[in-house]
Amino acid sequence: MKKQYIIPIFVPHLGCPNDCKFCNQKSISGQLKPITKEDIIKTIEFYLENIKDKEAKKEVAFFGGSFTGIEPEKQEEYLQTAYEYIKQCKIDSIRISTRPDYIDKETLKRLKKYKVETIELGVQSTNDYILKQSNRGHTFADVKKASKLIRWHGFKLGHQMMVGLPESTRIDEINTAKELIKLKPKMVRIYPVLVIKNTKLEKEYLEGKYKPLTVVQAVEICKELVVMFNKKNIEIIRIGLQNTDTITSPDEEKSEVVAGPYHPAFRQLVESGLWYDAIVSKIKQLNVKVKKVEVIVNPQDVNNVIGHKRENIQKLKEMYTLELIVKQDENIKQGKMEMKVLEKYPEFLEDYK
Numbered sequence: 001m002k003k004q005y006i007i008p009i010f011v012p013h014l015g016c017p018n019d020c021k022f023c024n025q026k027s028i029s030g031q032l033k034p035i036t037k038e039d040i041i042k043t044i045e046f047y048l049e050n051i052k053d054k055e056a057k058k059e060v061a062f063f064g065g066s067f068t069g070i071e072p073e074k075q076e077e078y079l080q081t082a083y084e085y086i087k088q089c090k091i092d093s094i095r096i097s098t099r100p101d102y103i104d105k106e107t108l109k110r111l112k113k114y115k116v117e118t119i120e121l122g123v124q125s126t127n128d129y130i131l132k133q134s135n136r137g138h139t140f141a142d143v144k145k146a147s148k149l150i151r152w153h154g155f156k157l158g159h160q161m162m163v164g165l166p167e168s169t170r171i172d173e174i175n176t177a178k179e180l181i182k183l184k185p186k187m188v189r190i191y192p193v194l195v196i197k198n199t200k201l202e203k204e205y206l207e208g209k210y211k212p213l214t215v216v217q218a219v220e221i222c223k224e225l226v227v228m229f230n231k232k233n234i235e236i237i238r239i240g241l242q243n244t245d246t247i248t249s250p251d252e253e254k255s256e257v258v259a260g261p262y263h264p265a266f267r268q269l270v271e272s273g274l275w276y277d278a279i280v281s282k283i284k285q286l287n288v289k290v291k292k293v294e295v296i297v298n299p300q301d302v303n304n305v306i307g308h309k310r311e312n313i314q315k316l317k318e319m320y321t322l323e324l325i326v327k328q329d330e331n332i333k334q335g336k337m338e339m340k341v342l343e344k345y346p347e348f349l350e351d352y353k
Contacts, residue, residue, distance in 0.1 A: 002055065002056055002057045003053055003056040003057070004056060004057040004058075004059060005047070005051050005053075005056050005057070005058050005059070006059055006061050006095075007043065007044055007047040007048075007058060007059065007060045007061065007091065008043075008061050008063055009035065009039075009040055009043055009044075009060060009061065009062050009063070009078075009082075010035070010062075010063050010064040011034070011035055011062055011063070011064050011065045011067060011070070011078070012034075012064045012065055019135065019199075019200065020124075020134055020135050020136055020137075021133075021134045021135050021166060021199060021200040021201040021204070022134060022162070022165070022193050022194075022195075022196065022199060022200075022201045023196070023199060024196045024197065024198050024199050024256070035078075037077055037078075037081050040060075040078060040081045040082065041081060044060060044082065044085055044090075044091070048085075048090060048091075057092045057093075058090070058091040058092055059091065059092060059093045059094065059095050059117070059118075060082040060085070060091055060093075060094050060095070061094075061095040061096070061097075062078065062082075062094070062095070062096045062097065063097050064097070065097075066097075066098045066099040066102050066122070067096040067097060067098045068096070068098040068099075068102040068103060068107045068111075069098065069099060069102040072110065075110065076110070079094065079110075079111070079113075079114035079116070080114065082094050082114070083114040083115060086114075086115050093115060093116070093117035093118070094114060094115060094116045094117060095116070095117060095118040095119075095120065095158075096111065096116055096118075096119055096120070097119075097120040097121075097122065097160070098119065098120070098121065098122070099121070099122055099137075099138060100121045100122070100123065100138050100142040100143040100145075100146040100147075101137070101138040101142040101146070103119070103121075103145075103146035103149055103150065104149070105149065105153075108149060108150070108153045108155070111155070112153065112154075112155075116155065117155065117156055118155065118156040118157075118158055118186075118187075119150050119155045119156070119157060119158065120158035120159070120160055120187075120189070121143060121146055121147065121150075121157070121158065121159055121160065122160045123143050123159045123160060123161055123176070123180065124136060124160065124161060124162045124165065125140075125161065125162065125165055125168060125172065125173075125176050126140045126143065126175065126176045126179040126180065127140070127168070127172050127175070127176065128140055129167070130165050130166070130167060130168045130172060133165070133166045133167050134165050134166055135200070140179070143183070144183065147159075147183040147184075147185070148183075151184065156186045156187070157183070157184070157185045157186055157187075158185055158186065158187045158188065158189070158237070159180045159183070159185040159187075159188045159189075160188070160189040160191065161173075161176050161177070161180065161188065161189070161190055161191070161225075162190075162191045162192070162193055163190060163191070163192045163193065163213065163218055163221050163222060163225070164192050164193035164212060164213040164217075164218060164260070164261070165193055166201070166204070166210055170221050170224075173221055173225065174224060174225070174228075177225050177228045177229065178228070181228065181229070181232050181234065185234060186234070186235060187234065187235040187236070187237045188229055188234055188235070188236055188237070189236075189237055189238040189239075190222055190225055190226075190236065190238070190239045190240075191238075191239075191240065191241060192213060192218040192222065192240060192260065192261045192266070193212060193213070193260060193261075194212070194241060194247070194257050194258075194259075194260035194261070194262055195210070195212055195257070195258040195259040195260045196256050196257060196258065197256045197257075197258055198256075202258050205258060205259055206258075212259050212260035212261065213260065213261045214261060215261040215262075215263050215266075215269070217261070218261035218266075219261075219266075219269045219270050219273055220273075222239055222270045223270055223273050223274050223277075226239070226270060226271070226274065227274070238267070239266060239267040239270050240263070240266030240267055241262075243264055247262075248262070248264070249262060249264070250262065265308050268303070268304060268307075268308045269308055271304045272303075272304045272305070272306075272307040272308055272311065272312055275301070275304050275305045275307070275312065276307065276312045276315060276316075278337070279293075279295060279305075279312070279316070279324070279337075279339075280316075280320070282337075282339055283320070283322070283339075286341065288341070288344050289344060289345040290320075290322055290341055290343075290344055290345070291321070291322065291323065291342075291343040291344055291345050292322070292323040292324075292325065292341075292342040292343035293322065293323075293324060293325065293339055293340065293341055293342060294325040294326075294327060294339070294340040294342050295324060295325070295326050295327070295337050295338070295339050296327045296328070296329050296332060296337060296338040296339075296340070297326065297327075297328060297329070297332055297336070297337045297338075298328065298329070298330065298332045298333065298334040298335075298336070299328040299329075299330060300334050301328075301334060301335065301337075302326060302328050305326050305337075306326055312324070323343075325342065
């Protein structure tokens with residue numbers, strides 16, 4: 001399978017009809033001014049020059065704002081610029097991100113003309129009350145309609161959802177995942193809510209009206225969501241916002257993050273947490289007091305099994321007085337493991353023989 005590279009082009013806040021409580025696209029994208037045709041060419045050329053694997057699939061992705069809410073002439077300009085590289089066989093496809101209420105047949109016809117392959121919808125929640133509380137300006141009915149239109153017209157459908165929105169609970173987020181699965185997206189992104197400077201959510205946070213999730217809380221709910229999407233073979237292409245110069249720890253001077261479950265390796269926390277749970281579950285099934293075990297996994301899984309800063313190794317040692325040895329084998333399927341008990345503690349009565 002060919003490796004895929006994304007060439008990201010940010011169109012901050014273009015096309016958005018309102019300000020969601022949590023959103024400051026200029027901070028999130030690090031982009032402070034609207035892009036031009038020349039900016040797009042410069043970005044694409046830079047990435048093409050620096051992608052070493054020339055055989056890899058390359059996709060231009062218009063992120064931020066609501067692409068299909070931009071005036072049609074500007075959309076055409078942006079798409080045409082990227083499409084020239086498709087005609088030259090320098091890139092393979094185009095991806096856009098937009099709002100569910102900015103999708104119709106005419107819009108999809110325009111996107112098809114320029115070989116757009118994937119459309120991601122900013123869903124955030126399927127609960128209309130929560131959408132209203134976040135000032136989203138659309139309903140779940142818009143999401144269902146747009147998702148069906150996108151799939152019917154032959155595009156790959158992506159969904160973006162958020163965890164920790166104002167008044168949202170774990171049950172709401174589980175239900176959002178269930179409803180999205182019914183709409184059959186090919187991929188999803190999961191974003192825990194961060195409190196960003198110069199947003200309505202920052203004001204509510206400072207007034208004590210909004211309490212963000214902790215890192216631990218966000219990790220736990222995201223673990224549940226990952227299991228749900230994985231069971232349905234829906235690709236999870238991101239968990240947590242992309243780290244940038246401004247989306248970083250609230251302790252850093254240039255950070256635009258005021259509060260919330262920020263972590264530079266948030267996805268790894270989620271995935272290594274799932275591995276920890278799986279290892280503990282398997283050990284409990286052995287019904288013996290284990291002192292040392294060897295876990296054999298695919299090389300791609302080793303870092304997550306060990307955990308961020310060896311967290312899983314340490315937790316098993318502290319919680320279960322257990323030494324974990326991690327080995328790798330390319331013949332083991334990614335996401336699977338084999339376990340060998342290397343040493344057991346003696347049974348209680350054996351101490352008195």
